[in-house]
Amino acid sequence: MLDRAKQTFYTDDIAIRRLDGGAPHPSHLTIRHTEVYRLRSVQSASVTHLEPRLGDVFLLGSLAHRMEIRARGEHVTIDPKELVIVRDPDVVISAEIPTDLVLAVSQSTVIRGMGLIPDVGPVLTRIPVNRMLAAPLNSALIQAFDLVDAGSGALDARVIDFLHLMSRGLIQLPHDTQTSEGAGVSVAGRARTLIAAAHTSPATTPTTIADALGVPLRTLQRAFAAQGTSVARELRAARGRTAHALLTAGSTAGHSAPLVARNSGFGSTASMRRALKELAASTGEDDEPLSPGTD
Structure with a gap:
């Protein structure tokens, strides 16, 4: 009013x-x-x-x-x-x-x-x-x-979810910031938020993620190593999931492998294939959703 x-x-x-x-x-x-x-x-x-x-x-x-x-x-x-x-x-x-x-x-x-x-x-x-x-x-x-x-009315829920995800990673804090309970804010958790929001850009790397969080790369690597994984592996997995979704979605199925790789943040089709094989192995699927002859 x-x-x-x-x-x-x-x-x-x-x-x-x-x-x-x-x-x-x-x-x-x-x-x-x-x-x-x-x-x-x-x-x-x-x-x-x-x-x-x-x-x-x-x-x-x-x-x-x-x-x-x-x-x-x-x-x-x-x-x-x-x-x-x-x-x-x-x-x-x-x-x-x-x-x-x-x-x-x-x-x-x-x-x-x-x-x-x-x-x-x-x-x-x-x-x-x-x-x-x-x-x-x-x-x-x-x-x-x-x-x-x-006058477009209510926005698609996926747009709202995207804005929410981006906003959760917006605040830049030192990795040792304390919560009200006294526990340190998880640098790995904040890095995963960044990965989820920015993995489709080929420019996103472990180094740029560490820089965006304001922590040394070694600190970020140690945080993921303590959880039995690595920044690069998490980034590759996020891109693999996006590539899998693009290859199997009805609206994008049949797109060329180079296009899907580029839209998923991979630097090459070969790196996308490796990530899809890792994803299939981790989920127990029989095959990656990319035929061997697709270029």
């Missing part, structure tokens, strides 16, 4: 007021248990959580330009490659240049699943984002919001 006299947009949970004179018309998505809004070309705005529940937090990020966040006497300035957690029901946003921004209203339990500790700390916490996933996630969010704005 838009109150034009006050330049304020209301939902059941929040009120968004444009302080720069524009009328707020936020786009809205629900990604699992998180409400996500996009505001276009904002220079100054305030957001109020109308009936905050225990554990509710805001996540704010800019899609274009640097912006300042203020809440309860604290303030931080963030770049597009950063997010801020706001543990207060009232927040003011400002930018020198009008920017598109994303606002998420979420529960602490959801944020904790990303490896953060949302229940403790200052009112505002600036968090660097994973540069490996920031660009594709921003692009995917923008396209999803554009579809909603165009």
